[in-house]
Amino acid sequence: MTSVAYKGRAALVAGGLGFIGSNLAIRLVGLGADVTVVDASIPGHGANAFNLDPVRDQVRIVGADLRDGERMDVLVRGQEVVFSLAGQVSHLDSMADPLADLGLNYASQLSLLEACRRSNPHARVIFAGSRQQYGRPQYLPVDESHPLTPIDVNGINKTAAERAFLLYHEVYGMATCALRLTNTYGPRMQMRHPRQGFASWFVRLALEGREIELFGGGVALRDFNYVGDVVDAFLACGADDRALGEVFNLGHARPVSLREFTEILLDLAGGGSSRDVPFPPERASIDVGNVYADFSKIREALGWSPRVDLREGLALTVEYYRAHYKHFW
Amino acid sequence: MTSVAYKGRAALVAGGLGFIGSNLAIRLVGLGADVTVVDASIPGHGANAFNLDPVRDQVRIVGADLRDGERMDVLVRGQEVVFSLAGQVSHLDSMADPLADLGLNYASQLSLLEACRRSNPHARVIFAGSRQQYGRPQYLPVDESHPLTPIDVNGINKTAAERAFLLYHEVYGMATCALRLTNTYGPRMQMRHPRQGFASWFVRLALEGREIELFGGGVALRDFNYVGDVVDAFLACGADDRALGEVFNLGHARPVSLREFTEILLDLAGGGSSRDVPFPPERASIDVGNVYADFSKIREALGWSPRVDLREGLALTVEYYRAHYKHFW
Numbered sequence: 326m327t328s329v330a331y332k333g334r335a336a337l338v339a340g341g342l343g344f345i346g347s348n349l350a351i352r353l354v355g356l357g358a359d360v361t362v363v364d365a366s367i368p369g370h371g372a373n374a375f376n377l378d379p380v381r382d383q384v385r386i387v388g389a390d391l392r393d394g395e396r397m398d399v400l401v402r403g404q405e406v407v408f409s410l411a412g413q414v415s416h417l418d419s420m421a422d423p424l425a426d427l428g429l430n431y432a433s434q435l436s437l438l439e440a441c442r443r444s445n446p447h448a449r450v451i452f453a454g455s456r457q458q459y460g461r462p463q464y465l466p467v468d469e470s471h472p473l474t475p476i477d478v479n480g481i482n483k484t485a486a487e488r489a490f491l492l493y494h495e496v497y498g499m500a501t502c503a504l505r506l507t508n509t510y511g512p513r514m515q516m517r518h519p520r521q522g523f524a525s526w527f528v529r530l531a532l533e534g535r536e537i538e539l540f541g542g543g544v545a546l547r548d549f550n551y552v553g554d555v556v557d558a559f560l561a562c563g564a565d566d567r568a569l570g571e572v573f574n575l576g577h578a579r580p581v582s583l584r585e586f587t588e589i590l591l592d593l594a595g596g597g598s599s600r601d602v603p604f605p606p607e608r609a610s611i612d613v614g615n616v617y618a619d620f621s622k623i624r625e626a627l628g629w630s631p632r633v634d635l636r637e638g639l640a641l642t643v644e645y646y647r648a649h650y651k652h653f654w
Numbered sequence: 655m656t657s658v659a660y661k662g663r664a665a666l667v668a669g670g671l672g673f674i675g676s677n678l679a680i681r682l683v684g685l686g687a688d689v690t691v692v693d694a695s696i697p698g699h700g701a702n703a704f705n706l707d708p709v710r711d712q713v714r715i716v717g718a719d720l721r722d723g724e725r726m727d728v729l730v731r732g733q734e735v736v737f738s739l740a741g742q743v744s745h746l747d748s749m750a751d752p753l754a755d756l757g758l759n760y761a762s763q764l765s766l767l768e769a770c771r772r773s774n775p776h777a778r779v780i781f782a783g784s785r786q787q788y789g790r791p792q793y794l795p796v797d798e799s800h801p802l803t804p805i806d807v808n809g810i811n812k813t814a815a816e817r818a819f820l821l822y823h824e825v826y827g828m829a830t831c832a833l834r835l836t837n838t839y840g841p842r843m844q845m846r847h848p849r850q851g852f853a854s855w856f857v858r859l860a861l862e863g864r865e866i867e868l869f870g871g872g873v874a875l876r877d878f879n880y881v882g883d884v885v886d887a888f889l890a891c892g893a894d895d896r897a898l899g900e901v902f903n904l905g906h907a908r909p910v911s912l913r914e915f916t917e918i919l920l921d922l923a924g925g926g927s928s929r930d931v932p933f934p935p936e937r938a939s940i941d942v943g944n945v946y947a948d949f950s951k952i953r954e955a956l957g958w959s960p961r962v963d964l965r966e967g968l969a970l971t972v973e974y975y976r977a978h979y980k981h982f983w
Contacts, residue, residue: 420825423764423818431760431814435752435807472801475817476824478764485760485814488804489752495805496749496939610825 330564332357337404340411347376354380365390371515375652391433397440406563415520419479434486452490452503466619477611494570502568511552512645516653531594542601543584548577548617551638554631561627576618659893661686666733669740676705683709694719700844704981720762726769735778735892744849748808763815781819781832795948806940823899831897840881841974845982860923871930872913877906877946880967883960890956905947
């Protein structure tokens with residue numbers, strides 16, 4: 326059904342040069358959508374022109390910041406679906422410069438919503454939130470009713486942005502919805518620095534045959550989604566009216582420890598090693614311990630479940646970076 | 655105890671030309687504190703130089719915006735207590751210009767926290783939140799565990815700012831706490847426009863002998879705090895270590911309807927009238943219905959309870975504006 330839904334439809338992907346945005350844009354092109362990508366290409370945040378290489382002649386790429394309301398008024402006009410994948414995802418960076426994070430993760434989204442309200446109030450607009458919004462879990466797996474008490478500024482800003490998306494549905498009747506993503510991995514993750522989560526960095530270390538440091542012995546449990554599955558969830562939200570005004574967790578039925586993630590990765594990479602180290606203090610203070618999500622709400626409402634298991638997804642990831650590392654290192 | 659706590663201590667009141675901030679600054683002067691007021695005096699938001707008239711030679715008044723990090727670094731240095739009453743309180747304005755509200759109610763607070771973290775990490779820093787953060791109550795009275803699902807952008811921004819205050823306690827060990835204020839009334843409310851809540855506007859209409867329109871018949875229940883009681887709560891938070899890292903509701907044991915509030919007010923004013931009218935659509939969409947708060951947490955932790963009942967507080971309010979209306983109309 327989803328594959329039919331996008332044929333000939335105009336879709337805007339904000340943050341479409343980044344990791345998840347580019348994977349989504351490529352899929353949309355494959356489904357026959359008329360795709361525009363908007364990306365501010367702010368250094369250090371994952372934008373990479375190579376990410377759209379497979380579709381470079383089939384998408385319109387516009388350099389603009391979501392906070393530029395006048396430009397966004399023009400860009401959202403005529404779009405049937407707007408996917409908002411723009412933002413910065415580093416928890417550490419959000420603590421080092423909280424006001425920058427506020428601009429990139431909340432003001433940007435509020436500005437996008439305002440542009441849609443002014444210039445295209447009937448568009449479907451979908452937000453990419455994060456399980457970081459929950460903070461340290463009070464119970465596991467976390468469902469969508471779990472209190473939102475984030476323990477870093479990134480989580481605060483994501484929560485504010487998500488709430489604005491839902492508010493614009495409630496107050497203005499706009500066709501918004503939101504996903505809370507868990508750890509996402511796969512082709513087109515940025516590889517230049519470790520501040521945006523361990524998954525990409527561990528892949529790089531493994532491929533370079535280096536040593537992976539497991540904070541606290543890597544015992545923390547996480548759930549991992551392959552990016553192709555995450556793209557499926559965005560496509561379902563963009564095509565199904567049952568998503569309107571809702572927020573959905575993504576997740577995976579089998580949480581794994583960071584140690585197990587690393588072992589699978591090292592096995593696939595055929596090199597590298599791992600070593601247990603204590604948590605550095607600046608990470609310990611914002612670490613959330615075990616966290617994995619209950620995704621039964623989206624499974625029941627939209628029929629989404631992850632289809633790619635961790636070994637298969639990591640194999641695809643390793644294969645991708647072996648072929649294209651020079652565009653990411 | 656509170657009265658001793660402030661003698662000779664340096665206190666900064668952000669938003670100290672506004673309604674609650676000026677009442678707090680005057681009280682602090684009376685307690686022997688060394689008081690600095692910082693206020694950006696942004697038009698339409700309640701700053702009024704006359705508010706500090708009783709202490710004009712006993713406070714330092716600085717014109718600055720909390721978002722000016724370099725100036726705030728200088729201003730917070732050496733302060734033992736920082737009371738953050740700055741912001742804009744109009745729910746309607748927050749919907750008309752959400753990005754302005756973001757700047758005034760969230761970016762400003764995050765900037766203040768950052769200045770304290772950099773330049774005075776041991777200061778007590780107290781945030782003024784709002785019961786608007788709860789949105790439409792799921793149960794009454796609302797306690798501090800009630801979900802925060804605000805239904806206007808003002809509530810989103812207040813919630814984000816409050817969460818940042820608590821986060822800076824959790825992550826950096828800073829001495830922060832937060833209050834969630836209910837409807838506050840009393841001397842020094844702005845009287846120029848009705849967008850910051852009905853309490854001040856109804857007082858003006860009554861004093862001018864005009865007609866008060868009661869949306870939906872005025873049946874909605876609210877709790878009201880006289881500003882002197884609210885000042886007591888801020889002073890308690892600034893002097894008691896049991897407040898650290900906590901968020902407290904304010905409230906009043908006897909919720910009253912808007913109709914009853916109006917009847918008491920008209921009686922005290924000796925003029926004016928009231929009329930039932932339907933809700934205008936832009937207000938209905940962000941109206942929260944009945945809402946009143948459970949304040950047992952602050953009563954048990956800090957011994958705070960409101961001491962002024964509604965008739966007494968409104969009598970003081972009417973008396974104040976009869977004497978000083980030319981500075982407010």
